[in-house]
Amino acid sequence: MDAVPIPDLVERVKQAKANRWRAYPVKSNRASQLGHPCLRRLVYLRLHWDKQLPPSPEMFFVFDAGKTIENEAIEELRAAGFEILEQQVALEIKRYNITGHLDFTISDDGRHRYPCDVKSMHPHHAEKMQTLDDLVNSGKPWLMSYPAQILLYMHMKKSRWGMLYIKNKATHVPHPIWVQMDDTAKQYVKELFEKAKQVNSYVRRRKLPDPIEPNDAICGYCEFRHICLPDTEFGKGVDLEIDIESAVALVERYLELKELVKEMSEARKAVEQLLGDRERIRVGDYIIEMKRYRRKAYTVPEGEVKRMKIIPLK
Numbered sequence: 001m002d003a004v005p006i007p008d009l010v011e012r013v014k015q016a017k018a019n020r021w022r023a024y025p026v027k028s029n030r031a032s033q034l035g036h037p038c039l040r041r042l043v044y045l046r047l048h049w050d051k052q053l054p055p056s057p058e059m060f061f062v063f064d065a066g067k068t069i070e071n072e073a074i075e076e077l078r079a080a081g082f083e084i085l086e087q088q089v090a091l092e093i094k095r096y097n098i099t100g101h102l103d104f105t106i107s108d109d110g111r112h113r114y115p116c117d118v119k120s121m122h123p124h125h126a127e128k129m130q131t132l133d134d135l136v137n138s139g140k141p142w143l144m145s146y147p148a149q150i151l152l153y154m155h156m157k158k159s160r161w162g163m164l165y166i167k168n169k170a171t172h173v174p175h176p177i178w179v180q181m182d183d184t185a186k187q188y189v190k191e192l193f194e195k196a197k198q199v200n201s202y203v204r205r206r207k208l209p210d211p212i213e214p215n216d217a218i219c220g221y222c223e224f225r226h227i228c229l230p231d232t233e234f235g236k237g238v239d240l241e242i243d244i245e246s247a248v249a250l251v252e253r254y255l256e257l258k259e260l261v262k263e264m265s266e267a268r269k270a271v272e273q274l275l276g277d278r279e280r281i282r283v284g285d286y287i288i289e290m291k292r293y294r295r296k297a298y299t300v301p302e303g304e305v306k307r308m309k310i311i312p313l314k
């Protein structure tokens with residue numbers, strides 16, 4: 001086959017996206033970041049924003065898709081008769097130097113408005129993330145930041161209810177996570193204020209807090225890992241490092257299914273025991289039948305055998 005006419009097509013598309021990226025000074029504590037589990041990273045963002053690593057080229061596609069899905073969410077909510085107000089309104093808590101941009105507020109009756117943030121998620125995460133606790137306990141730094149973000153917006157808008165509108169990236173089917181400003185939530189918001197105060201104090205003194213225990217699941221995604229933990233090799237001895245959310249989710253899904261296959265095989269053995277030597281039995285509403293065949297002997301041809309092993313790093 002002849003060489004294709006434009007061999008570097010995808011590279012150029014990626015480059016065009018990457019060229020748009022700029023790091024900007026970070027003068028406040030962003031509501032979208034305050035839920036991150038590492039204080040040192042929050043201080044890095046304020047003091048050394050210009051030293052952050054750019055996102056991987058693949059992430060630019062993820063960001064753009066997120067924007068498209070946000071617009072789609074607004075359109076579908078409007079089409080369903082909801083009022084979409086205060087789009088991208090800038091919010092601030094001066095006392096703690098916290099700022100944010102709310103996606104929009106939503107209203108069903110024109111009187112009550114609820115802060116709302118759209119989050120597009122890989123199908124695997126979209127399925128699993130049904131409550132605020134699921135996000136807090138996800139172990140994924142970008143998912144762990146969502147509860148703090150919506151709660152801070154609710155505080156700034158003085159709203160008792162808010163919503164994360166989750167969109168599955170594959171099916172685009174939405175589901176809401178409604179968030180109430182109850183006592184637990186209020187306590188969490190207070191902790192976020194404390195965290196913001198600590199960041200401000202470090203920034204004033206131009207000092208960095210200690211790093212957290214190096215952790216591939218958190219530090220491996222951090223934009224400051226090259227200056228914070230330069231001697232730590234994440235995924236030591238590997239040929240290629242992939243930090244794409246969808247690829248990580250794929251590996252996790254594989255591990256989950258592997259567990260289910262194991263469970264299925266154990267359940268099959270238990271059902272076979274119910275049958276014993278019998279050919280047909282009835283269990284509740286099920287007929288279970290066992291056909292027995294003689295297997296012919298055959299020789300497996302010689303060839304390459306692949307054995308994949310997944311080693312968890314945490």
Ligand code: SF4
Nearest residue numbers: 038211212219222228
């Ligand atoms: S590399 Fe780890 S410890 Fe250092 S700032 Fe990032 S998340 Fe924190």
